[in-house]
Amino acid sequence: MKIRSVIFQKKQIAILICIIFLSVYSIQLQFPSLLFENETHEDSIKIKGDFLKPSITSERLVITDSWDLASTNEIYTGSGTFSDPYVIKDLIIDGNGTGIGISIGTKKDYYRIENCKIFNCEVGIKLSLACNITLLNNNCSYNEVGLYLDGWTDIPHPSPEIIAQCYCRNNTISNNTIKNNEQEGIYMRNCDNNTIISNFINFNYDGMFITMHSDNNTIQDNNLKKNLRLGIYFYHGSNNIITANSMHSCGFYSDYWAFIANEIDKTNLVNNGHLYFYNDMTNLNEVDFSNAGQIYLENCNQSIISNLDLSDGCISISLKDCNDMKILNNNLSSNCFNGISAENCNNITIDGNFINDNLREGIYLGGGSYNSFLNNLIRNNGFRAGIRSFGFCNNNTFYNNKFKNNFEGLSFGLSCINNIISENLFIENKASGITFEGGCEFNLIFSNFFRKNFKHCAQTLINNKWNNSEIGNYWDNYTGVDGNGDGIGDTPYNISYSPLIQDFLPIIDNIPPEITIISPVNNSQFDNLAPNLEVNVNERFLDIMFYTVDNGLINITFIENGTIDQAAWNELPNGQVNLRFYAIDKVGYTRYEDVIILKQIEKAIPGYNPIIFLGIITFLCFILNKLVIKKHRRFIVKL
DSSP: OHHHHHHHHHHHHHHHHHHHHHHHHHHHHGGGGGGOOOOOOOOOOOOOHHOOOSSSSSSEEEETTTOOOGGGSSEEESOOOSSOOOOEOOOOOEESSEEEEEEEEEESSSSEESHHHHHSSSSSEEEEBBBBEEEOOOOSSSEEEEEEOOOOOSSSSHHHHHHHOOEEESEEEEEEEEOOOEEEEEEEEEESOOOOEEEEESSSSEEEEESSSSSOOOOEOEEEEESEEEEEESSSSOOEEEEEEEEEEEOOOOHHHHHSSEOOOSSEEETTTEEEEEEEEBSSOOOGGTTEEEEEEEEEEEEEEEBBOOOOOSEEEEESSBOOOOOESSOSSSSSSEEEEEEEEEEEEEEOOEEEOOOOSSSEEEEEOOOOSSSEEEEEOOOOOEEEEEEEESSSSSSSSSEOSSSSSEESSSSSOOOEEEEEEEEEEESSSOOOOOOOOOOEEESSSSSOOSSEEEEEEOOOBBSSOOOEEETTTTOOTTTTTBBBSSSSSEEEEEEEEEEOOOOOOOOOOOOEESSSOOOEEEOOSOOOEEEEEEEETTEEEEESSSSTSOOOOSSSSOOOOOOHHHHHHHHHEEEEEEEEETTOOEEEEEEEEEEEOOOSSSOOOOOOOOOHHHHHHHHHHHHHHHHHHHHHHHH
């Protein structure tokens, strides 16, 4: 009888374990993060202190054509030929903040420098007019420059024969780690026919800087991550192959000629998106920019770039000699240079973009006419301006943009004339809201709002006009009054005293917006479908409208009546909902109104909800346990 009792207990335990296992497994299928933490494999910056603690250090190494190998205490192997190069490996060199760790200047013999660690130098490894060198699996980190390939000579006006001898050529740089250098990871000038492949070039100021007649090089499959300014800078070279490089949190910078004279294709990635270059194209659209990371266009017309995130690189969009383009609703932020650079472009419409946190300008306009800048948020752009128009930028329109916390909000230089600037917001810009200099005259500025800028206007010229026939601009430091209540100050606003420049029709607005909620109405009830919204806002200078359904955790902007955001509505539990509508005008006045509604969804038969499912399984386990025990007891009684 005891044996049979034990058998029943084992069966009971086995059944319970299986049920619990199936329950937990079911939950894990839907919610794996409940049991396991998400793993990431992203590289991180090494701790400098740990990196700079070698047990043994070597002397600096200088290799020239006359280098005496016998003096190196047998740190090499090989015979210096193509098939049997000299191999120098496993050195650890601490430069103590000066000099060159390994300097190579030979064209005669073949060398392979392998698995060396060089740090604390002005230059980790320098190839100076050197040829036939292989650098493999070295670590050149925490220097001023990691690797320096130099094919230049200081001989003035050298003859063609001397020029032929100057190049640094036929070298291979492969699988090296080049991190945390204060300037460039790899610097190249006057270099020819070198191969730079599969290196890790991260956390430097510039990843790779290639300049001065560097031709016929192959730069391929390098990983360039979080270099402070640029991933790859390329200037002045031809017949180079730059392909399949991956740049993260840094981008590619060059002139347009480089794309034409070299092979630079979309296999290069910027933040996992393609580096696109198009020349002499028309009617480009979203298909042509699929999964874009960075875009260069030259002489392209009648095309659209829209709804892309091109942030965290160098320049999001570069245009030259382009016409009839539209750049709509993109995020062009956090670049080391600009969100948009447009040179000699006409009839470009830039509308509804987020252009924030770029280190130079949000938008740089170098020449061009009849362009429109509309409804853009231009904020926190660096040491120049939110938009900088420089050099014969004429007949352009700047309408309803928000310039906030830039160095200068909107800047004009060198003969920019006949531009119209209206209904923009200039808020908290560090140097000035707007600047005119260098012959920028005959511009019309009206219905703009200037608030809390260091200077509202700097370097203005007398021939610009600061009001049309009906209205001027709002100035937060205007002290005049509006005696007749028409919204216009009774006395001019003095923009400048020397020379005297005035806004003759300054705006006065002391009335906050008025909000009327028509739908939904108080105490109305809704199910799983989000309610319609109809709101009237009475405000002449309206800036923004938004609402919240969760006491301000998420604010949802809207520009016209429609429906409450369905995704936000889905997140709300059953019960009372406080729906609050806000309106803010361009002066900064805020008004809100509330409506209380009820969300009530009929409870359906539970579907596959893991929490409910686990509760049901637990209840069934309890019942099953009772039945097994009851049957077991009956069995014992019968025996």
